[in-house]
Amino acid sequence: MVRGYPRALWHPAAVANSPSGDSATDRLVRVLETFTPTRTVQTAADIGRRAGLPSSTAHRLVGELVEAGLLDRDGEGRIRVGVRLWELATRSSLPLRVRQAALPAMERVQARVREHTQLAILEQDEALFLERLSSPDAGANITRIAGRLPLHASSSGLVLLAFADPEVQERVLSRPLRRLTAHTPTDPAAVRRKLAEVRRLGHAIAPGFIEEISTGVAVPVRDRGGRAMAALSAVLPRDAAPGLALEELHRAALEVERALAEPR
Amino acid sequence: MVRGYPRALWHPAAVANSPSGDSATDRLVRVLETFTPTRTVQTAADIGRRAGLPSSTAHRLVGELVEAGLLDRDGEGRIRVGVRLWELATRSSLPLRVRQAALPAMERVQARVREHTQLAILEQDEALFLERLSSPDAGANITRIAGRLPLHASSSGLVLLAFADPEVQERVLSRPLRRLTAHTPTDPAAVRRKLAEVRRLGHAIAPGFIEEISTGVAVPVRDRGGRAMAALSAVLPRDAAPGLALEELHRAALEVERALAEPR
DNA sequence: AGATAGATTCCCAATCAATGGGAACCGCCC
DNA sequence: GGGCGGTTCCCATTGATTGGGAATCTATCT
Numbered sequence: 001m002v003r004g005y006p007r008a009l010w011h012p013a014a015v016a017n018s019p020s021g022d023s024a025t026d027r028l029v030r031v032l033e034t035f036t037p038t039r040t041v042q043t044a045a046d047i048g049r050r051a052g053l054p055s056s057t058a059h060r061l062v063g064e065l066v067e068a069g070l071l072d073r074d075g076e077g078r079i080r081v082g083v084r085l086w087e088l089a090t091r092s093s094l095p096l097r098v099r100q101a102a103l104p105a106m107e108r109v110q111a112r113v114r115e116h117t118q119l120a121i122l123e124q125d126e127a128l129f130l131e132r133l134s135s136p137d138a139g140a141n142i143t144r145i146a147g148r149l150p151l152h153a154s155s156s157g158l159v160l161l162a163f164a165d166p167e168v169q170e171r172v173l174s175r176p177l178r179r180l181t182a183h184t185p186t187d188p189a190a191v192r193r194k195l196a197e198v199r200r201l202g203h204a205i206a207p208g209f210i211e212e213i214s215t216g217v218a219v220p221v222r223d224r225g226g227r228a229m230a231a232l233s234a235v236l237p238r239d240a241a242p243g244l245a246l247e248e249l250h251r252a253a254l255e256v257e258r259a260l261a262e263p264r
Numbered sequence: 265m266v267r268g269y270p271r272a273l274w275h276p277a278a279v280a281n282s283p284s285g286d287s288a289t290d291r292l293v294r295v296l297e298t299f300t301p302t303r304t305v306q307t308a309a310d311i312g313r314r315a316g317l318p319s320s321t322a323h324r325l326v327g328e329l330v331e332a333g334l335l336d337r338d339g340e341g342r343i344r345v346g347v348r349l350w351e352l353a354t355r356s357s358l359p360l361r362v363r364q365a366a367l368p369a370m371e372r373v374q375a376r377v378r379e380h381t382q383l384a385i386l387e388q389d390e391a392l393f394l395e396r397l398s399s400p401d402a403g404a405n406i407t408r409i410a411g412r413l414p415l416h417a418s419s420s421g422l423v424l425l426a427f428a429d430p431e432v433q434e435r436v437l438s439r440p441l442r443r444l445t446a447h448t449p450t451d452p453a454a455v456r457r458k459l460a461e462v463r464r465l466g467h468a469i470a471p472g473f474i475e476e477i478s479t480g481v482a483v484p485v486r487d488r489g490g491r492a493m494a495a496l497s498a499v500l501p502r503d504a505a506p507g508l509a510l511e512e513l514h515r516a517a518l519e520v521e522r523a524l525a526e527p528r
Numbered sequence: 529a530g531a532t533a534g535a536t537t538c539c540c541a542a543t544c545a546a547t548g549g550g551a552a553c554c555g556c557c558c
Numbered sequence: 559g560g561g562c563g564g565t566t567c568c569c570a571t572t573g574a575t576t577g578g579g580a581a582t583c584t585a586t587c588t
Contacts, residue, residue: 023545024288024575025328032352040356045535054577059536064289069388072358077535077584081357083387088296089353091410092304093345094336100409103397107371123347124333133367145364146355287574288546309564318548323565341564 027053031061032070032081037144041078095121095130098230101259102221105252106133109234113245116141116235120156120218122164122228123148125172127157130230140214141235152177152191153184155206155216156231162198163220163228169195183208203246208238217242219249221256229260291317295325296334296345301408305342359385359394362494365523366485369516370397373498377509380405380499384420384482386428386492387412389436391421394494404478405499416441416455417448419470419480420495426462427484427492433459447472467510472502481506483513485520493524 022030030051034042042050048058062079065071069084090096102119110117110133119131126148134141143149151157151172161169177186185191198204206216218233232253234245286294294315298306306314312322326343329335333348354360366383374381374397383395390412398405407413415421415436425433441450449455462468470480482497496517498509 023328025292025325025332025334028289028292029332029334035352035356037355043535055536056538056577056579057575060575061289063537064287068289068293070289070293081353083358083385083392085353086357086359087387087392087410088299089345089349090359091301091408092299093350094347095350095354096409104400121347123351128347128351136368144355145360146351307564319565320548320550320567321546324546 027051027061028065031058031065032085035081037147041074041080043077044079047079095128098260099130102230102232102252102256103131105255105259106131106232109232109245109248109252110135112248113234114138115237115240115245116143118143118156118233118235120149120154120160120231120233122151122160122168125151125168127151127154127160127231129156139235139237140211142211143235149210150178150180152186153180153206153209154233155204155209155218156233158194158198158204158206159218159220159231159233160228162195162204163222163226165227180210181208181212183212185209203250205242213238215240215242217245217249219246219253221253221260223257224261230256232256291315291325292329295322295329296349299345301411305338305344307341308343311343359392362524363394366494366496366516366520367395369519369523370395370496373496373509373512373516374399376512377498378402379501379504379509380407382407382420382497382499384413384418384424384495384497386415386424386432389415389432391415391418391424391495393420403499403501404475406475407499413474414442414444416450417444417470417473418497419468419473419482420497422458422462422468422470423482423484423495423497424492426459426468427486427490429491444474445472445476447476449473467514469506477502479504479506481509481513483510483517485517485524487521488525494520496520 030053031047034047034050044059044062045055047062048055051058053061062071066073066079066082070082071085072080072082074080098121099119106117106119114135115138117133118129120127120129122128127150129143129145129147129149132141132143132145149157151161161172173188173191177188177191178184179186185194203217203219206218208215210216215236215238216233217236218231220228221230221232223229232249234249236242236245294317295311298311298314308323308326309319311326312319315322317325326335330337330343330346334346335349336344336346338344362385363383370381370383378399379402381397382393384391384393386392391414393407393409393411393413396405396407396409413421415425425436437452437455441452441455442448443450449458467481467483470482472479474480479500479502480497481500482495484492485494485496487493496513498513500506500509
């Protein structure tokens, strides 16, 4: 076995502590961000490529994270997000508290309406879904727990935006509004009108905004100041009448507001 | 304003990249571990003390984590676990998959038994609780989502241990067994007998092991190899008859086994 | 069976970002 | 106004981190 390597080939052009000004924390986050709801297992080399890290660095970092339990190495080679990370992130987080407060009410909605019932919050100018209950017989639904949807395109997003700080509304409406279907409103003026309607009615109806075949209906869970802390929503078949769902969602929202108002 | 400091007082005794051989990853994990189910908000100085970091280092690390969104700085000063960390940890983790597979069955148990219904997995030689459903009228319950209980003391833990690798059983039984109440079995031989009973009956009953006033009953969710992937459990008042709960839990476990066996 | 490709582990010199003691600053309370 | 605790800023020092490269391992193809 040959040990070492020809000294002449050593090329110190780029070596050091993180030559590009990213901290260890940044790199760690980039590694975690390579995992998505649809890409849950990857090789260490995959992670490195996607996080923009040299292969050997990626392998070392992944190894450390596995050691710490934040990532898990399954049978052979494949890496997934570790149970320990879930535990650390869940046991003291805001999403858990909101979810716990909302779950009983969501279950009642779910039992009566028998369609997808969802809970979302406003996070980084998108709707982040904290919980989703589904009957086996419910229709299509693109949302996932811990998944995101644009604010202007989803019924949940529309109520979150309608009852958010004006500053958030301006920021969101000043950026390009992505079109998901032919019915997604992408004109800022149209979205503004929609938001006014949501404020007037107290709920949002989004027929075909996300998927042609379904209609989202959502109501806000509001704090004492009137801002939306969360949105409760249901996903109905495109042609279904939204009356029952809206009624149940409104009732549930009241219940959640009370639960969240309690000291703990 | 005086800038700088007397050069003579500079004391290079301990300066550098992490003088104690802990990696950047270790430190980040230690920071995250300072949060517990009961301690959800802390100051940056608190975190530093508990993680064993010098104040200035702790403040910088916390600042970076806040910047990255893994931690949140609320109104003034207090730090909590960030929504973003929850999102990253949840969206592709094993606990979510197990939970999703089990939730419908758990809801039915919950509706019929009307007591606490729980889901746990084996993690690092403890029972880690992934989900918990509770009626408002249900009794006391010490468990929390993302909380842990010892394997020998909880009904969930006993089924997880009874249907685990023998190697795990040996390891757990070779360590001191913590006593939580007067009824907690702390003698290895007694626990061994209990485990044999659990294997024979296919369920565990733990009267007063955790809290004097309640009885835990649990059944395993088993894989094709017979090992317990998870435990479904209910917490009943100490004197309640466990028959109905066990029947419902067994039915639910079958359903969860089928759901987890499906490709995805 | 041999070749090829990709993932992973190991090695090690060079370095620079992270480190931590100290000091100043900022509120808050007694 | 003085004490206390949290936070921010400063900066010389240095060792942990870094990343090319080579060796090793593991599939998959021909």
